[in-house]
Amino acid sequence: MADALTLSRPAARDAGAVAILGVSKTFHVENRTVHALDDVSLAIASGEFISIVGPSGCGKSTLLRFLAGLDRPDGGRITVDGEVVDRPSLKRGIVFQDHRLLPWLNVEENVALSLRSLAGAPADKKERVQSLIDLVGLTGFEKALPHELSGGMSQRAAIARGLAPRPPLLLLDEPLGALDSLTRSYLQDELLAIREREKSTVVMVTHDVEEAIYLSDRVVVMEPRPGRIAAIFDITSRRPRHRDDPDFVATRRKITDLLATR
């Protein structure tokens, strides 16, 4: 399936539409059954930016792993552009919470790793790797090994790796969670710019309600035991948004109140 992707910009503008239908997952921990996800359904339009917030244990990371194809649900099904997700694919890029750069490869090699299975001339790939390194602000650190980078720099390299194959669907598992607030707000703007350019669908799991409202078209609030969708908030205000807008503050209040009662 890797050949379906190319180095050029995605031709189909309406790629990356997700349908999650009645997805369930139970874990068995010490003779107890834990419903990590219970009949979760959600439709995500192509090009939408979705954030999932919720307390730990609500199954939001599990759901993201299902979307990536890394794990499979017990019940229900997930399709992306009509195709059932049954294994990982370069069409669904994921950025993990811990950067997961291979420690024995330098920044350049780590980013290039995601283009290995794609068709294309080596020169084109090299150019793409360099442009992504420039994009995330790591110019001059191409040959640095991950242990020589700060946490923020590593995470930026991981984002470059996730973006390199131009996936129509980008999955982010608390990608900015470990960063300082300055790097964080800078990368938030960067994410929006990238999304605008690539027209990709983005699904982001986060703990940060403010970040979710700032970035998303819709914020999905989940509740734990069993993991379910509690509410979905449409964020319609124009970007760039300001964290002190009355709309913004009101929505944040509603979401934090909802989370506090769960």
Next chain:
Amino acid sequence: MSDVTFKAPVIIRDRRPQRAGAGEGAARSWPRPWLPDAAARVLLGLVPPLALLALWSYAVRQEWLAEQILPAPILVYETTLDLLLTGQLAEELSVSLARVGAGLAIGGGLGLLFGLAFGLFRTLDLYVAPTVRAFCLVPSLGWLPFFMLVFGIGETLKLVLIAKTCFLPLMVGAYEGLHSRPRKYDDVASVLELSWFSRVRLVVWPSILPSILTGIRQALSRGWKVLILVEMISSAAGLGYLMMWGRKAFQLDVVFATMIVIGLVGWALDYALTRFQHRATAWSFKAA
């Protein structure tokens, strides 16, 4: 959304120093001016052997031991020089190095294969590995009487014994490497749709390499010691033979010269491998 503009890399570069923090300093400072540092370390490292030499000279001068048992350092030095100049030392050393090299290649290679097989196939690990480990835990010298009867006392015996000694460290190294390797990178390999070959070469192999290199270091130092022992028992060449010859001729200066050479060469081999390990798998000494 149209009012979102893409930031130029120039701006990013301007902002970087404030955000990158300590990590940036670490990345920049890696070509350290470490020459004076290294010189100091070499000097410090020379203190204990020089002190030992002084004690030795003092002991000889005070005649704590008979001259035939504890030869004077200067005599040992002259003997070493003599052995060097006649070419005998180089000859015996090359015989010994060739033996340890061959033994390491055979035993270590087999150990690596077995370790990888046990690490990859659970059935083999369950049913075969305990027997292999038990065999290995009988010390090399314990096998010697049996091996002597089977292989004679020729070249085969030495090879078998060194190979047997080198087998376990590499088997354990490869096995532990596979068992303790970080699984989280498998997700990355899956998501990036790496081929089986790329996965092994770029994700699995580098992650177990540090453990294998540690195995090679242990195999080499153990193999070196066993080699000298077996050369002392049955050989007509090699450093162990030279030492045995010195003992039989009651030339303790030769024995001492050989001891020093054995120690120095063993140390140099281990040092070279350690340096290589630090260069080849630098990340494993730093990464969390």
